[in-house]
Amino acid sequence: MPDRSPSLASRLPTLVLVCKRPAIGHGKQRLAGSLGAEPTFVIAERLLDCALEDLENWPGATVIAPDLAQHRNWASAVAPLSCCQPQTPGNLGERLNALDRTLRAAGHRSLVFIGSDAPALRECDYRQVRNALDEVDTVLLAARDGGVVLMASNRPWPDLTALPWSSAALGQALAEACRGAEHSLRVCGESFDIDEPADLDHALRELADDPRPARRRLIHTLATGGGDHP
Template sequence: MGTEQALTVAQHLLACALEDLSEWPGQKVIAPSHESDCDWASQLLEGKDNLVVPQGSGNLGERLNHIDNELRLQGKENLIYIGSDCPTLSLKDLSDTAQRLKTYDTVFSKASDGGVTIMANRTHWPDLSELPWSTGSLGVSLTSLCRQSRLSVGYAPSGQDVDHLKDLLGVLPELNGDNRPARRALAKHIQSIFKQGKTSHA
């Protein structure tokens, strides 16, 4: 997949995440990678109560700790984190996670590749900087760290994320049964990618 094609996929994935956020009844936060992207990020969602918190620097764990600290300084408590790489998420998944946060300090949705598709917490995260991000052992390591920090751990239903080209085919069956506009558009684009691939190798 070329750079232009990858960018188009990323835009479709972002549209799916924004579709999830637009349905969420609570306050919404967008965390762009760089502070220079804050103006752009602030225009992605409608509504006056949305927050934009840049991720800061460091690895993913350090950036998550930064976002978490910033939001708790503003008095936020129950937080649910999703990325833009899980187009199979739904409002029900987020609602189930929020419900489980009433019982557990942390809640995770396991990804099929060993990572997580949802992270949620009702108290500060422990130091996440040393976790094996982007590996198949992340989910187990994250759970272990939380329990070592005396935080209870609960689980929401498992999901699938998109890290590689082949993952697009993995989420396609579920997308084909999803009537939300951004999901329909992504499914159509995935089908076009693999149709072109078959044609070019014929």
């Protein structure tokens, strides 16, 4: 288990998981259109498990941020060692800005945001981000489709409301917004997230030798077509 002593945690960034509670018809609809609702739901659960695995292994403070306030009890149950801070209404940019303000007001000084659909994130990626935050204001980890899989900053985010979320232009637009707010910025490499059916094949290849338990369960689910719900 990671060392979560207060003295260490206070020196490390806080990892924030921005997520939805998996449900039939809620999220990952581009996958559902190809795979069907039930297999997509199972895959969404496995993807969330991977992100929860990262929360559990983070050496500092952690936060889970479900998209709906009524999912607070669920979120607290699946991430019992994390603070639960539900998102507020609005588009993704508005929700991230509001979440960022709330957490900074509560004393979190450096925040690392991830979603629940980037299972290829590894400890080496997180370590690189933590090291970079010692040297620059803001750190991004790019997605191969033009988006981002991780966004971290020692400073409040600029206004994210009008950014082209869920598009190939997001990564560049986010970087430009940060530079426009006079953030020193570093892009620490590239990974991928799961949006389209083709991304599942990529995950099978990239995670084939990953020993982490949640990743092994995800690989088994993908290899069986998402039909192994308990």
